Structure formats: C-alpha cells, structure tokens
Amino acid sequence: MCSLYLLSLFAGLVGALTLFCLTLLSLDRTGNLPPPAFSNNLCVDEKLSFMRANRIESPNLLVIGSSVAWRHVNGHVLAQALPEVRPMNGAFCGLFANQSAYVAHWLLDRESSIRSVVMIADPQDFAGCWKVQDAVFSREHVDPYVYQGASRWNYYMRYFSPKSLARNALTVKAQRAGQIEWDPLVFNRFGDGPLVTENTRKLMYGRPDALDRNCFDALRELSARLQQEGRQLMVVSTPLHPQWKEKYDPDGTFLADFDQRIVESLGASGTYWNADKDWSTPVTSFVDAVHMRWSAVQEFSAALAEQMQKAATGPGPAPALETAGVP
DSSP: OHHHHHHHHHHHHHHHHHHHHHHHHHHHHHTOOOOOOSSSOHHHHHHHHHHHHSOOSSOOEEEEESHHHHHSOOHHHHHHHOTTOOEEEOOOTTOOHHHHHHHHHHHHHHOTTOOEEEEEEOGGGGSOGGGSOSOSSOHHHHHHHHHSOOOSHHHHHHTOOHHHHHHHHTTHHHHHTTOSTTSOOOOOTTSOOOOOOSOOOOOOOOSOOOOOHHHHHHHHHHHHHHHHTTOEEEEEEOOOOHHHHHHHOTTSHHHHHHHHHHHHHHTTSSEEEEHHHHOOOOGGGBSSSSOBOHHHHHHHHHHHHHHHHHHHHSSSSOOTTTTSSOO
C-alpha cells in the first residue's frame, strides 16, 4: 500500500509538471505567455523581458523613475538633439523613489558606460517608501536572465504563480500590440513606453501621502555615489495637471516642500529641473493628473535635452556629456 501511494503521488507530480509545461508552451506559441514573474508585476516583468531581448550598445545616459519616467521621455528626440547621447530608459512603472534608486544602482553596476543619470519623478514617488522593500526584484536572478541569456523556462518554475500567470495571459498579447489604451506594453528601441491616445481620463490620483524621509535618503545615497564616480545626476519634477494642483495643493506648500527636499538631497552634486514650474504645456497635454500623451512628450523631451545641455556646459561637477568618452 505504501509503495502504491508513493507511486501515485509521484505520477501526480509528474502529470502536474507536464501539464504546466504544456500550458507554457501553448501560451508561448499563441503569443499569450507573460514574462517570468520576477516582481509579480506584469509591467515590470515585461520591461525586464524587453531589456533581455533588446540590448542597448554602450548607453551613456540612464533614465530612471516610475511610469512618468518611462512614458515621458522619447529617446529618439534626445538622440537627435544631442547626437553624443545614447539613452537607455531604465524606468519601471509603479516604483517609489527608493525602488528607482535600487534599479539605478543595479544598472550602473551592469552598464559601466553610463555617465549621466536623469530621474524623472512626481511627488507621489517620494511618499510611502516605507511601505515597500527597496528590491523590486532579485538581482541574483535577474542578472543572468537579462545579461547572460539564461534560459527563461527555469524562472517560470522558480516564480511559479498560477493565478498571476492566468490573469496576465488574458491580456498580455493585446497589451504588447498596444490594443489596451491605458495599459500598453509597447517599447521603442530605447525602452521608452509611448502612451498614444487622444482621450483623457479623470485625474486618477488623489491627495498624496506625506513625503517620506526614506525616499529622499535613497536619492541622497544615489547622488553621493554618482558624484564619487564622476557621473552626473539630474532630477526632473514632471509637469502636473493644473486641476490636480488646484484641488490638492491650492497654496503650493506641498510642492514647495517637495522642491526643497529634492534640492537638499542633491546638495552640490546634482542638478534639479522643476519642469512643473519652468516648462509650460496646455492642459490638453495631460491624460490624467501626472501622465502626458505621447504627442506632448515630444516637446517635453526636446526641453529636457536643452536642460541637459545647459547642465553639461554650465558650472559645477564635470559635465556629463564631456566625460561620456564620445566626440
């Protein structure tokens, strides 16, 4: 009886494993297979899958941040305005500032050619860092997946999550094709994430949590590292919808506090551009409180290139473009 039980148990395990593998192969063949769930966040995991399949040769500019950094930069515009710049968008959706710093440290360790870092952020990115771990994913596992061509199939077993797999398999094909208007998983060759729509939704974002010291500590640590390594850092406060500011910060004290803390965290080792104050765009540029449509991003990216050029040629730390090792 005991041996029969063990045999049945073994057969059940083998059968379940076989069924799981056949399911993965079937989803892969039809284009419905989500990426391995390193973070269990489809947007993050799909970006890692993109980075694995689309290596950028010797990037010297790294863009970091949350979805506003992912969706508010067009690397083509930067490369055209600044021919010496080779952009890499290393931003992931839904990250707090401490998590963006974690990603930045990972990519700086992997991409020695990076000489300049631009963090694009909104105030929500700097509120609530205490809620989440710094590590968005395990570098130990992501490194061989992204940079060493390790087999992806092993990670489906290591990060086995049938509920997540089933949920994401229902939408990922359409997201990759840009057919889900507000949640496309489409990348250009620099890793930017265009949000192409003519429609507008509600503000979506309510009153932010209190600014979190942990978020600014993470920025301060990143800034210190870059200064020590002779690399340049620019932090950009993304434009915000005027109605959001009128509703949730009518006297401007919250955003003023945000500005002051950013400047204090950078000290003399970085540059801060408050695009929300210094760059003007029509209210029609926004699709919600913090995100702009792709048509407006073109002008924003051109303005960003101009600010980068000023930072590179102005006083202060060694200019990022001059130290990039390119003519």
